[in-house]
Amino acid sequence: MQSDVVVETQSLSKVYRDFWGRQKVRALKALDLEVRRGEIFGLLGPNGSGKTTTIKLILGLLFPTSGKALVFGKDATEVTKNERIGYLPEESYLYRFLNAEETLNFYGRLFNMPRAVRRQRVADLIEMVGLDWAKRRQLKEYSKGMVRRIGLAQALINDPELVVLDEPTTGLDPIGTRDMKDLILKLRDEGKTILMCSHLLADVQDVCDRIAILYQGELKEMGRVDALLSVRDVTEVRAAGLSALAQEELKQVIERNNGHLLNMGNPTTTLEELFLKIIHESEEHPGRRVRGVQEAQKD
Amino acid sequence: MVIDLNDVIPFFHWLPGALLYWLVIVAIVTGIATVVAWLVAAVRHGPIVAMRLTWRLLCGAVDDLVRMSPRRVAALAWLSIKESIRRRVVIVFIVFIVILSFAGWFLDPGSINPGRLYLSFVLTATSYLLLLLALFLSTLSLPADIKNRTLHTVVTKPVRASEIVLGRILGFAAVGTCLLVFMGVTCYVFVERGLSHTHQLTADDLRPLQSGPAGEPAGLQGYTSRANRHRHKVIIDPSGEGRLEMEQGHWHRLTVHKEGDKVSYQIGPPEGMLLARVPIYGKLSFRDRKGQVEAHGLNTGDEWTYRSYIEGGTLAAMVWKFQGVSEKDFPRGLPVEMTIGIFRTHKGNIEKGVPGSLAVRNPQTGEKVDVRIFEAKEYVTDVQFIPRQLHTADGQPRDLFRDLVDDKGEVEIWLSCVVPQQYFGAAQGDLYLRAGDASFPLNFAKGYLGIWLQMMLVIGLGVMFSTFLSGPVALMTTLGTLIGGLSHEFMFKLAMGQTYGGGPAESFIRMLTQDAVTVEMEPGLRTATAQTVDALTQFWMRLMAAVIPDFGHFSFADYVAYGFNISGDTALTFTCRAMAYLLPVFVAGYLCLKTREVAK
Incomplete structure (x- = not known):
């Protein structure tokens, strides 16, 4: 089993030492973590927190x-x-003098593939x-x-069980970022385990099941993303089609129950979603100017 | 040409001893490396953990070396080839063609031996260009991969460090081999075309030789037209058969056509210029002025002790004892070729040779027969033929094989100088029986085999150094090893204290004080300090001399240029030597890569 x-x-x-063996940086301090089969695990932290060092140690x-x-x-350190x-x-x-086909063929041969x-x-x-x-360029x-996309392809050449991604969305445009995140989720759905590190918090929040937060080489927090992000003493109600009268009634109910209303209004979408929507419409209707959200509201 | 007769030991005689020696060396080096690895690990992790780590390293090394995947090695070799092509490696070939195109300006086809000059040039040019190319390719590639982090995507695949090192070596070797083949073919065409020439001869160029006493015709004599700054003397005997005399190391075949009264002459292409003589070497011993046996002759004051000398006009002689001489191999007699060194204590007519005596002796019966008196000249390979039928001093006939070669097929050839106060000198390889000629193109290819072996050593060392040094440092280290290897003999002598003027420290003081190298230094603190420093340096130099391969020894250029066949035994022996050296170099490279942090 x-x-x-x-x-x-x-x-x-991990301690980095200089030529004379003197300690330069203590990059990682007694890290204990587990990545389980079929999950997307994110390593989070600012630059120099030890994320990449952890990945490199795991890869040997x-x-x-x-x-x-x-x-x-x-x-x-075991090769197999x-x-x-x-x-x-x-x-x-990657080797810049190879084309896409040669690159993937080369890495495929390293896996002894027929x-x-x-x-x-x-x-x-x-x-x-x-x-x-x-593919021939x-x-x-x-x-x-x-290059990032061909890099991803080489990472998947052997249909791996564990995919290790170091800053997977770095250098990608919003569409590429969305595609990468969709792909990560798809890989997880196929039963693969994903270990990724990133300092782009939104990306990690979007895809990761569990995260570990590192700071100055130490593990500061680890757990399920939804559990870590949930604010226990605040209640969120989202409803559509409420009239102004009904909203007033809601406020009164909160007051009657000694609650404290923090905010009531229209939620905003994310810039990423807006951007993707515009691109999507442009592809469907080339040449037509996309109506912005504000214009739509005026109508 | 210096012939090292250790190089011509039959391969299967050489192999068992060499293999045993190699195994012992490998065992010692492995033992030392294991202890060093344990010590390094012990400093970091303590002695017990260090033992476990060292054991794991050894087991892992065996596993990595045994379980290499040919497909992965081929993929990595292919990558190296691609990378070399991307680095415009073909430019080296273009540079080579440019050098050859202009070579005609400074290679003089009218020199004493143009064949030797052309062959030396092409082999040296190929050798230097290819070794430089191997140096750059092998040392810069892996460090660049580590620096650009392209190696990260390779080592995170199931690739063993042994496969990376072997893939690099094979890839660069493939590139170098292709270039070498192209260069070799180009050089062969260049030499053939560069030396090709012919002469003209008409009846007007010939004059009759003086008739004999009875008035019988004595034939014709004359000279050919000039070509490549020389001409040949022509002698046509009374029967109409003609020949051209040897000039600049070659001759031409002459064909005489007669149509009625009209006679025309056709001269063929040069012959004897591109040779692969097959020599049979004997064992040399000396007789002193009283005729007593000596291992060495006299030293005439030359620092180069390759040749030993005998005094003329005495019983002193140089004796070569040959084995396995049979009538079947030499049915007409023994063709002897020799290059004799002459030390003249008085000049006389410097253009005239010094007379010497050639004799044959049966080592079993002791019977000795003088063959002839000949004239020895400096720098000339003298060709002598010992016929089947000989005569003793009192005119008794003797058959070479029946009377002078003993039952075991052994015969002695004696050489002595007949002029008092003149000296003859020779080394063992200076006199040999010419058993025949091998194919020159094949010999030329064997000459390129020597360059290929040198290239392989450079590639192996370059890749090995590049596994733990940065590109420029690996390049300089490999270059230093190459220079050390090319001057290996001198380095060895320096390490063993066999040179004049002491070691580096003593030599430095001599340079400052302008003392001659043969003058003893004054005793004192300065001398004592210098000699102590030299003793310490000599230990390290001895170590280096033992570790660095003798690159010059792998060059067969002299064999090809001087027209000697490179025997199959020699080629096989040197190929095995190079591979025996490459194998530990490869393992060292693998261990260095395996134990380093690629991402550091």
């Missing part, structure tokens, strides 16, 4: 000063664990990331978003 824990760190610490790119990092129950991992680094560190399987997989992934039209001619 497979273990429920995919990634586990036990008192994981760095060696721990003390403690342990286990992936699928194996030590993080990588057969079940896909990794998208912070910036897509030629026929590899070809099919490469074609599927190129289509999935929408780069079919540019060298990556040095790609835009940042295109």
Whole structure:
């Protein structure tokens, strides 16, 4: 039976030293965490908080000063664990002199994939990331978003069980960001485990099931996103089609029950949703100016 | 040319001893490396944990080396090839073509031996260009990948460090090999075309030789037209058969056409210029002026002790003992070629050679027969033929194989100088029996095998250094190793204290004080300090001399240029030596990459 824990760190610490062995930075201090099968786990924190160090320790790119990092129950420095991992680094560190097809073929060969399987997989992934039209162009001619997409494709070449994403939405435009988030959710729905780190709080909130917040190398908080974000002493009621009279009555009910009304009004949408709506309408009706929300309200 | 006869030991005689020696060295190095690894780990984690970590490292290393995937190695090699092409590696070939295009300006086809000059040039040019290319490719690639972090996306795949190192080595080797093949073919065409020439000969160029006493015709003699700044002497015997004499290391075939009274001459392309002579070497011993056996001859004061000398006009002689000489191999007699060094205590006519005596002796019966007196000249390879039928001093006939070669097929060739106060000198490889000629194109290809082996060593060392050093540092370290390896003999002598003028510290003081290297330094604190520093330096230099490969030894350029066949045994031996060196270099590179933090 497979273990429920995919990634586990036990008192994981990392100290960066200089050439003479003197301590430079204590990047991570006795981190204990578990990432469970099928969840999206987010590592949150400001720059220098130890998120990327944690990811690199888990991938075996760095060696721990003390403690342990286990992936699928194996030590993080064990090579065979990588057969079940896909990794998208912070910036897509790919060979710029290769084209998209060559890039995916190369990484496919590193997984010892037979030629026929590899070809099919490469074609599927190129289509999935929408780069079919540019698959024979060298990556040095790609835009940042295109490189990011091919980077994601290489991370999925082996159909991994664990996908490690380092700042997955960095450098993407709003559409790309939305696509990336949709893809993360889709991967989770396919049963894959996602470990991601980001300092873009909205992205993490949108997709993560559980998060850990790091600050100066220490774990400050860990748990389910909805549980961590819920404000226990505030009640939120959202209703549509209420008249002004009904709203007044609601206020009175709150007062009668010794409650304190914090706000009552029309909610605002997010800028991301507005942007996506405009793009969507523009694609449906090319050439027509999209009516903004304010204009619509005037009507 | 310096011939190291250790290089011509039959491969299967050499292999068992060499293999055992190699295994012992590998075992010692592995032991030392394990202890060092344990010590380093013990400092960080304590002795018990260090033992566990060292054991894990050793087991992991065996696993990584045994379970390498050919597909992954091929993928990584392919990446290196792609990267090399992207770096415009083909420019090296273009530079090479440009050098060859202008080479005609400074390569003189009228020199004493143009064949040797052309061959030395092309082999040296190829060697330097290719070694430089290998140096840059192998040292800069991996550090660039680490710096650009492209290696992160590779090592997070199920790729072993051993596969990364081997993939790099094979990829760069493939690029270098392709270039070497192109260069080799181009060079062969260049040499063939550069040396190709012919001469003209008409009946007007010939004059009759003086008739014999009975008035019989003695033939014709004359000179060909000039080409490549030389001409050949032509002798046509009374039967009408003609020949051209050797000039600038070659001759031409002459064909005489007769149509009625009209005679025309056709001269063929140069022959004997591009050779691959197959020598059979004997064992050299010396006889002193009283005829006593000595291992070495005299030193005439030359620092270069390759040749030993014998005094002329005495019983002193140089004796080569050959084995396995049979009538079947040499049915007409023994073709002997020799390059004799001459030390003249008085000049006389400097253009005239010094007479020497050539004799053959049966080592079993002790019977010795003088063959002839010949004239030895400096810098010239003298060709002598010992015929089947010989005569003793009192005119008794002797058959070479029946009377002078013993039952075991052994025969001695004696060489002595007949002029008092003149000296002959030789090394073991200076006199040999010419067993025949091998294919020159094949020998030329073997010459390129030597360059290929050197290139492989540079690539191996470059990749190994690049696993733990930054690009520029790895480049300089590999370059230093290459220079050290090319001057290995000198470094070894320096490390063993066999050079004049002491070690680095003593030499430095001599430079400041302008003392000659042969003068003893005055005893005192300064001298004592310098010699102590030198003793310490010599220990490290001895270590370096033992570790750094002798790059120069892998070059077969002299064999090709001087027209000697590179035997299959030599080629195989050196290929095995290079691979035996590359294997530990590869393992060292793997361990360095395995134990480093890629993302640091």
